Amino acid sequence: MASAQEGGDASGADRVRSIPDRIPGLSAFLSDKDEEAATTQTPVITAAPLTSAGVAVTAAAPGSDPSSDPGEALRSRILQQADAQEAIVEAERRAEIEAKAVTAAAEEAAELAERERLEAEERERAEEERKRKEEEERKRKEEEERLRQLRESYVAPLASYSLSSGYGAAGAMWSSGYHTGTDLVAPAGTPIKNIHTGVVKEAAWAGSYGYRVVIELADGTEISYSHLSSMAVVAGQEVVTGEVIGNVGSTGNSTGPHLHLEVQPAGSGTVDPLAWMRGKGVAI
Template identity: 50%
Template sequence: MASNEPALQEPPTTEWVPTAEWAPATGAEEWNPTEETVRPVRGRHRVVKQRNGLARSSTVLGVGVIAAVGAGGIATAQDKPAVSISLPDTITDNLPDAQSLPGVGSLMSDDSDEQDGNRNDAPLTAMSVADTASAADTQQGGAGEALRARILQQAEQQQAEADNEAKAAVEKAAAEKAAAEARAQQTAAEAKAAKEKQQAEEEAERKAEAERLAKLAASYSLPTSSYTLTSTFGEAGSMWSSGYHTGLDFAAPTGTPAKAVHGGTVKSAGWSGAYGYRIVLELEDGSEVWYCHLSSMTVGAGQSVSTGETIGRVGATGNVTGPHLHLEVHTPGGAGVDPAAWLRGKGLTV
């Protein structure tokens, strides 16, 4: 602590001599206090053994500091000349006990300090006060630094935990996104594979059907050639007794060959009223194919024929408006079906 202390003054060099008022009584011996004559006092007021002329203790340190600041400096006992003081017995007998003097007992230490060796031998200087204050400040600063370091450590730990949580959240979101993308890709791949499989199956079915139809086409034949379709199955009209057309008309010039669509047996061959000359060809499965309005017939009932064999010729007999081949197809149960669809089912193009 800085202060405007006055300059130290040199102590007076003149020795003080007691006057007659202070002279001892006649016959009295000079009394000088010594260690042996001072009665040790135990308890709160302790006698301090003097060394180098200056008593030291924690209390003396505080008192010395205050005195040094007030006087503008500290003077040690070595700086002053020795003064001899003698007191008469009348005065010494009336001196109060040292223990009863206020403030004196605190400047003394008992013999236990001497026995334990707990003495402060450092000289009383202003540096002692500064060192004490500096040590206190250092201790306080050290505690503050420790608290600050602890707070910073906790903050860093919390920040690290927050960073770890954020990183974990980002990694979790990334993993969920990757899983969703993987599932979407898997779903798309499965759908694509299923579609490709279905397409492959359909393609296989088409190929199988084409092969089947090719085989059937080899065993089936169109009933005539160089034709024009004029009336289809189910077509309505007043010219037909049933009110609709029951077959498929292949218009062709008279005498155009009429062929067996498949191998079978001729069930009947002759005149059939509005159908004119008609041949009924029964196939192996029981189906019947009717050839009507023929101009002539080259087979008879009970005759077996093969695919593509000529069994008659196109004509205009019966109820007709011009030469054509009226073709009907009946199931084994007798119901009529569309001849065009039936022929396409056999691999033929009508």
């Protein structure tokens, strides 16, 4: 039993002696204490069972102050340093956890902000698309209304002109013995506008009439434009009021650039083009 106890004492003492190697700065502190102990002849620490902190010293003599015991002082310092190390580790762990939480919160906030930005952009695009469609629809309706009014309206064929031979004028130059239309004099190349919406019945060379365009209206009335220098429409094409159908010229039986205009209502002969247009509200 004595030898076993001695072996146990030696093991405890070894553990005590190894502590300074594990705690920075403790070796120098113990060296100073050993020199002081040698000078003052302090009793040597003997091995004893380790406490929960892993260190034990011999019991102090009855009536002595434990704080003056070098072994107890060493144990206290070791425990303080261990507690301080644990506190540092715990503080670092908490700081790391807090830093990760802050980083995660910042990332989540950034993701949320990005989602909100994308959603706002999508709403803005949707609103712009809605406005664009509304504007397109408004323009479409305006254009439909404009065309409707054009179809229902009548205009003069030339913006500027002077009257030459009027309707019904007698003369051997006309095969019928009288003028079946009205001549409107204008410079060659002047655009000719369609008087009213209809379908092109003819767009071709017509002998003494030169290049001629004939428009048939919905009520069967035919309007012919003769002596054109060029034609801008073809047979079968629908043309609306005010659309350019050709240009003033002097082709066929003509003495100079002018537009020979004839109006022939359905089921009857020609009528005075100026009187007919005035009856449709055209200021001419």
